[in-house]
Amino acid sequence: xxxxxxxxxxxxxxxxxxxxxxxxxxxxxxxxxxxxxxxxxxxxxxxxxxxxxxxxxxxxxxxxxxxxxxxxxxxxxxxxxxxxxxxxxxxxxxxxxxxxxxxxxxxxxxxxxxxxxxxxxxxxxxxxxxxxxxxxxxxxxxxxxxxxxxxxxxxxxxxxxxxxxxxxxxxxxxxxxxxxxxxxxxxxxxxxxxxxxxxxxxxxxxxxxxxxxxxxxxxxxxxxxxxxxxxxxxxxxxxxxxxxxxxxxxxxxxxxxxxxxxxxxxxxxxxxxxxxxxxxxxxxxxxxxxxxxxxxxxxxxxxxxxxxxxxxxxxxxxxxxxxxxxxxxxxxxxxxxxxxxxxxxxxxxxxxxxxxxxxxxxxxxxxxxxxxxxxxxxxxxxxxxxxxxxxxxxxxxxxxxxxxxxxxxxxxxxxxxxxxxxxxxxxxxxxxxxxxxxxxxxxxxxxxxxxxxxxxxxxxxxxxxxxxxxxxxxxxxxxxxxxxxxxxxxxxxxxxxxxxxxxxxxxxxxxxxxxxxxxxxxxxxxxxxxxxxxxxxxxxxxxxxxxxxxxxx
Numbered sequence: 001x002x003x004x005x006x007x008x009x010x011x012x013x014x015x016x017x018x019x020x021x022x023x024x025x026x027x028x029x030x031x032x033x034x035x036x037x038x039x040x041x042x043x044x045x046x047x048x049x050x051x052x053x054x055x056x057x058x059x060x061x062x063x064x065x066x067x068x069x070x071x072x073x074x075x076x077x078x079x080x081x082x083x084x085x086x087x088x089x090x091x092x093x094x095x096x097x098x099x100x101x102x103x104x105x106x107x108x109x110x111x112x113x114x115x116x117x118x119x120x121x122x123x124x125x126x127x128x129x130x131x132x133x134x135x136x137x138x139x140x141x142x143x144x145x146x147x148x149x150x151x152x153x154x155x156x157x158x159x160x161x162x163x164x165x166x167x168x169x170x171x172x173x174x175x176x177x178x179x180x181x182x183x184x185x186x187x188x189x190x191x192x193x194x195x196x197x198x199x200x201x202x203x204x205x206x207x208x209x210x211x212x213x214x215x216x217x218x219x220x221x222x223x224x225x226x227x228x229x230x231x232x233x234x235x236x237x238x239x240x241x242x243x244x245x246x247x248x249x250x251x252x253x254x255x256x257x258x259x260x261x262x263x264x265x266x267x268x269x270x271x272x273x274x275x276x277x278x279x280x281x282x283x284x285x286x287x288x289x290x291x292x293x294x295x296x297x298x299x300x301x302x303x304x305x306x307x308x309x310x311x312x313x314x315x316x317x318x319x320x321x322x323x324x325x326x327x328x329x330x331x332x333x334x335x336x337x338x339x340x341x342x343x344x345x346x347x348x349x350x351x352x353x354x355x356x357x358x359x360x361x362x363x364x365x366x367x368x369x370x371x372x373x374x375x376x377x378x379x380x381x382x383x384x385x386x387x388x389x390x391x392x393x394x395x396x397x398x399x400x401x402x403x404x405x406x407x408x409x410x411x412x413x414x415x416x417x418x419x420x421x422x423x424x425x426x427x428x429x430x431x432x433x434x435x436x437x438x439x440x441x442x443x444x445x446x447x448x449x450x451x452x453x454x455x456x457x458x459x460x461x462x463x464x465x466x467x468x469x470x471x472x473x474x475x476x477x478x479x480x481x482x483x484x485x486x487x488x489x490x491x492x493x494x495x496x497x498x499x500x501x502x503x504x505x506x507x508x509x510x511x512x513x514x515x516x517x518x519x520x521x522x523x524x525x526x527x528x529x530x531x532x533x534x535x536x537x538x539x540x541x542x543x544x545x546x547x548x549x550x551x552x553x
Contacts, residue, residue, distance in 0.1 A: 101113035112137045121140070147251065158177055159173070161461065189220055237321050243313050275299055338358075338360065427449065441477065443485060470487070471484075486512065491511075494506055495536045496536060510529070
């Protein structure tokens, strides 16, 4: 693999300093002796120590080193990621162990470190002028074959919007795609970082995620599979942000993904989450970026989108509406009887001929068929239909639809809504003064995340509220007393209107501490849990009717 794949068009540090080579044959086909390999490794390790390569920021990026109150440590928790027993806390020890591991004999049971840590290898090779002829193995042919298969040329950041009924996706999500020169999304690869869990109750997922109870892994899938998952199944629109990464930068980013294959880090809901960890891949691709150090103690996917835009590496945006969004758009173009008929046809309660028999304009029939076809595909993606049933019904619908031709100018274009990053910022602080029983108080309130029903909704899903760590401290001047007035651990509301096509359940849950006046007439700090469920119906726009039933103080 050429060195340009490592150095590329951005600086990865000082130019390599020549290292004294051991005497002996230089042919690439000759295998160096174990003694000469050890001597050469010693020289490289000494040179790396002299130049303090372990202090280079790119080395810290590849190992995910960050400073903490207990000192420097890697955010990666899997011991397989480190070659030194002290590697998680000691960049210098890990640097030396990595260099020496490159010259260890090959094993039939595992990848050699030259291939296992391909990003580290090519960076160290570029810095020290490492001679590949001295290695006991060839450079990583497996990674070279992977690049030949992927043919990566560019990188795109993708933001699937929030999905209130998915515990891991209430704040949205981010992932990267690596694309070929054709820019065909169906040929792109998607890189995703997520917690491994079967938890379905959102608040419990959040609580356990706050304390790092889940392991997070990177995964690589064809982008079309992620499109189907997010768009068809999870009801999530998607925003794409192409980046101005060169081919070399894209390949460096992929090198780091390759190193992280099968490696876990403890997943933390507010900081070491899907969005923050993904930023290391961007920094690995372009070392001049400094995204991870600029993030606050809590990281929400929208914040990383804003950080990437502020870094000036995005080249535009593209909106991909989900299938339910497309379905609702087509449904909005026909009257309610036609919508009901389309639903009945998709469910097999009426035949396609009923649409042709209706005494409505041709355009109305076409839209009814198109709605039935889209809705039928949605039902199948949700596994609500058997394959044979779906295929038979789908072919009959296509046949009937083709008899009407294509209406002139009918394309069902959906106007993009406001971009997610155009909404208000995630956290909020406020100061107020009040009076209670002749006592003057001052209250300071701070909210970590992220949106309420009362906030301006531009850029946020309608009918959604997600609040975490909303804290109010109240100081009473008369008594010279400071009180915790309120602490909402979680306050979530999902108002999801039901219609002829979709019947979601609206729900809410609130858990936290609050001051309440008890029988003795004094305030007491109590824990409260208020769950609830309900239904919502869309009236004539704008607005929505909804009701909840539940329990709580």
